[in-house]
Amino acid sequence: xxxxxxxxxxxxxxxxxxADMLGPPNDPAxxxxxxxxxxxxxxxxxxxxxxxxxxxxxxxxxxxxxSAGAMVPDILQHVPRLMARVPYWEMAPLNELLSGxxxxxVFCLARPGSEYLVYMTVGQNVGLDLSHVSGGTLRCEWxxxxxxEVGAPFERPRFDGPRKWGSGAIRTxxxxxxxxxxxxxxLRVRTHDAVPTTPNAGGATSVGARLE
Numbered sequence: 001x002x003x004x005x006x007x008x009x010x011x012x013x014x015x016x017x018x019a020d021m022l023g024p025p026n027d028p029a030x031x032x033x034x035x036x037x038x039x040x041x042x043x044x045x046x047x048x049x050x051x052x053x054x055x056x057x058x059x060x061x062x063x064x065x066x067s068a069g070a071m072v073p074d075i076l077q078h079v080p081r082l083m084a085r086v087p088y089w090e091m092a093p094l095n096e097l098l099s100g101x102x103x104x105x106v107f108c109l110a111r112p113g114s115e116y117l118v119y120m121t122v123g124q125n126v127g128l129d130l131s132h133v134s135g136g137t138l139r140c141e142w143x144x145x146x147x148x149e150v151g152a153p154f155e156r157p158r159f160d161g162p163r164k165w166g167s168g169a170i171r172t173x174x175x176x177x178x179x180x181x182x183x184x185x186x187l188r189v190r191t192h193d194a195v196p197t198t199p200n201a202g203g204a205t206s207v208g209a210r211l212e
Contacts, residue, residue, distance in 0.1 A: 010043040018072045028071040033121045033184055035076055036145055039083065040107035040119045042093050047076055078148035085150075086115055086188065099127035099173050116189040119145070123181040127173035128189065133158050136192045142179055143186035151179065158191075 015034045016026040035045045094110040095103065101124050109117045113133055118126055130138070138158055142151035156174055178185045 010041075012038050012043050012045045015045060018070055028075055029184075031072045032075045032145060035079060036119050036184070036186070037107055037121065039079060040093065040109045040117065042091075042109065047072060075146065078145060081148055082143050082145070082150070082186065086117060087111060091115060091117070097129045097173075099129065100175065101126040114191050116187075118176070118187040118189070119184070120178065120187075121184050123178035123183055123185055125175055125177050126187070127175045129173045130158050130189075131173075133191050138174065139190045139192065140176070141188050143188060145184055145186055156189075 015038060016031045018026060018028055018031055031047070035047065038045045088109070091109045091111045094108050094112065095106075097108050097110065097116070098106055098118070101120070105121045105124065106126055107119045108128070109119075116128060116130075118128060120126060136158055138156045139153060140156055141153045143149070144151070156176075158174065174189075176187055176189075178187070
């Protein structure tokens with residue numbers, strides 16, 4: 001996020017290696033979470049290595065055989081396929097729109113007024129401030145970053161309107177509950193002003209697919 005200050009593309013090449021035994025736990029699930037998190041921060045992540053055994057000399061001795069059985073490449077293919085469903089090039093990180101959640105575990109990428117993505121590294125209720133949206137109904141769907149499946153679309157009212165408290169007005173964020181509280185999830189929210197996207201854009205599983 002800090003690197004966005006320079007106004008240049010951000011590439012993160014070494015955010016984790018599957019099976020890295022000397023660094024932080026980098027099992028396939030954590031590598032997937034890291035990649036989604038940096039994507040939501042507006043960065044581009046690359047991956048192409050499964051570190052096997054001690055790091056000493058591994059960069060000079062690893063072969064394609066060492067990567068046999070790697071799970072991350074198959075998992076990460078869902079990222080571009082799902083992101084192709086949204087105008088990500090017009091979106092920017094806006095974590096300040098989030099509330100009622102653990103901020104270190106939830107990230108927001110948005111085109112204010114029309115398109116929002118919320119990624120949570122573990123399922124939890126999250127409030128999304130849409131007070132700047134001018135009325136209407138929200139079109140929503142849950143994405144499964146583990147399988148690439150897209151859940152059945154559903155609608156929510158924008159928000160209940162401002163509540164009076166003393167001399168000021170408090171706007172209530174829209175609160176979303178994930179399909180479960182054990183896994184990571186991606187929430188997509190669109191206003192009716194947003195341009196509809198093709199359900200199968202980027203080859204993602206059709207809308208209405210069952211979420212495990």
